[in-house]
Amino acid sequence: MELVTNQNPQSMIQDIVEPTTISKSPFIEANTEQVTLQHLKDDCIIPVFSKDNESTISHSQFIGKAFEAVQELFPQIEVRQPDIRVSHVVKGRIPSAIGKPAKELLESEKTIYYERCAFIIDLPGITRTINGNALNLSVGGVRSLNQENLYSKKSLEKFKVFIGFKNLVCTNLCISTDGFSNEIRIGSIDDLKEQMHTLFSSYNQEQHFEVMAGMESFRLTERQFAHFIGKLRMYHHMDKLEQKELFPIQLNDGQINSVVKNYYTCSNFGRNQDGSINFWKLYNLLTEANKSSYIDNNLERNVSAFELVKNLGDSLKNNEPNWFLHN
Structure with missing residues (x-):
């Protein structure tokens, strides 16, 4: 070696750089598709815990609270709108459409939600450079309803949150252990925001950057x-x-x-x-x-x-x- x-x-250390190429590729590919926050709010139903019919925390609530937390911690920095990717769509229909052939369903008779959701929020005002690659500070998270037991009574719900950098040349995420919480378990949306505040504020971006x-x-x-x-x-x-x-x-x-x-x-x-x-x-x-x-x-x-x-x-x-x- x-x-x-x-x-x-x-x-190796610059605050601002003009990269040769800015990538348009998604930050995650697999079988995902891009959606808007408004779509999650307006067009998606919210799954419940079946034994007590208590609501889960929705994807849109999760993303909205992350956006609020970032704005509060970085008040002088531009915060971009979330880039959201979803997968594993779960389709349904309203009761009046029971028995109706699928090809005859009206849009108003269909229901939908996504089992899995990932998002990132970029802070373009915080940029570093490594080897000619511009990196933006970014935060984000993941919600996977397949990791919840929706057949039981309401319990603590699991979320994953990170803060790190995104390489603008390829949209690769650069995340360290210090900036990642693998298993936030909370009972309310306010608890979730508090946990995100704790992670984002304790992250040492200088140390992470120096290692990279x-x-x-x-x-x-x-x-x-x-x-x-x-x-x-x-x-x-x-x-x-x-x-x-x-x-x-x-x-x-x-x-x-x-x-x-x-x-x-x-x-x-x-x-x-x-x-x-x-x-x-x-x-x-x-x-x-x-x-x-x-x-x-x-x-x-x-x-x-x-x-x-x-x-x-x-x-x-x-x-x-x-x-x-x-x-």
Whole structure:
């Protein structure tokens, strides 16, 4: 492995940059579609807990409270409207349309809600640059009703929230453990807003940025990259006890294939002419591949990608053995 010393560290840290390309791609792909907040408010029913008919917290309430929390914590910064992606639509119909053929249903007779919802809210006034890529501070969250027991009485509801950066070149999310809460369980919408306030205000964006900027200092040769990819493929076929001794890998085989493909073809994060690749590019290959994950496990895999690359860099910096890098 090669540790490259940057002789001009200030070139890695800038407040504003004009990126070569601004991506129009979604922050998550998989089987999602883009919707508006107004659509969620006006056109979607709200699921209930079946045993007591108590309402769940709706997707629109969740997003609205996140927007309020961001405005309160960053009063002097522009806060953009949420970018919302949904999946796993659940269709229904009103009682008077029972027995009516589906092709004859009127729009007013149909009901709909989405089992899974993810959103991000950008703060374009807080921008950093790494390796020529502009990053915006962003917050967001995920709600997956498939993780709730809607057949029971009302109980604490689960939400996932993050604060981190979005790479404007590719819309890849850059999320650290420090900026991610995997399992917020709350009983009211006000409790949810309080939890988001706590996470957003405690997040250390400078520390997160410094770790990502430091990824430019490490790189793999083509041979070393091939070795790393081979170890990623081996991991999922190992005995569970052996896996427990290693850093957990959450990307699946198809996503690892995507990493390899983009190593050769990606204009922004592909290999250098000599076949080498620095850890910042490697990190973005991993987060780009993660965009094919379903909403309900996307954020966890994104955080895992950050921690994996950080783990590799720490091993090289401290001259410690790492199973993914060494024989």
